Amino acid sequence: MPRLSGELIVAVCRTLPLGLVGAAGATGLLIAGLSRATGEAGEWLALPLLRAAVLAFAMGLVFLLDDPARHTTATVPTPRPVRIGIRVALVVPAAAAWWTVALLLVPGELRPPVGDITLEAGAALALAVAGAAAAVRFSEAVRPGPRVASGLLTSAVVALLFWPERWALFVPVRDGRWGVAHERWVVVLGVAVLVGGVCVVEPLRRRAWGVGRGR
Incomplete structure (x- = not known):
């Protein structure tokens, strides 16, 4: 079983979009610097x-679940x-590690409260992954990343320009x-996390459909 787990981890590593995530992370660090x-x-x-650095990195994380072999791996015993x-x-x-470096790039006297800004970063990155999980759950696309990235960027702009002042986040x-704003970030x-957790589950209807086809 440990050997099987190791093989699975290696197989997943090979499908990770490391180039995109790395480029997004590097861009974020340049912005923070x-x-x-x-x-x-x-x-x-x-x-x-x-x-802005967090947004740049989040734009890379939305590609985390892109998998050209998605429809092939859907039939393997390991659940999604x-x-x-x-x-x-x-x-x-x-x-x-990326976030630690980003914080250190900001001079100490200019650095915002670390705990609060880390909460913002965690929520933003979690939203990016949850958006990717939702795209995988509700579509058949093997590379939903570009559409999720577009949606994330649009949402960020809308939040900055039109979000009601009484519910301000930024x-x-x-x-x-x-x-109070960071109490809202806790909710975000x-x-x-809740949306991401729900969306990683394989739809029962799709499984039933697959079983029907197999017959």
Whole structure:
């Protein structure tokens, strides 16, 4: 069984879009590093730059579940939640390391509260993966990443421009709504995890349809 698990992990690793995720991560780090070159403007630019860095990395994570062999692997004994769980488990340490570097690129005196901004980052990245899981669950596309990336970018722009002020999420550090906004981020994170967990399950109707075809 351990040998089988090792073979499965290696097989999943080979299908990961490491190039896309790596490029998105590198772009995010470049954006975060700009806070060191903003001079006096760095005090109010550091937070938006960190948020932009998270968005850049999230744009790469939406490709995490792209799998050209998706319809072939659907027939293997290993259930889809396990295969997706392996993908997520493989990327979590890399995402944690990336976020640590992104934070360190921001000068300490300009860095926003680490716990709160980490909550924002975690929620955004969880939303990206949940969006990818939803696309896999409700479509037959083997590469849903581009459409999910487009949706994520559009949602971010809409949230920045049209999100109601009374439910504000993106607020400055010195804004009196900072604490309340991060209570909302906890809800966003919880919803993302819940949606992702629901969407990794193989639809029963599709399984039944496959059984019917086999007969």
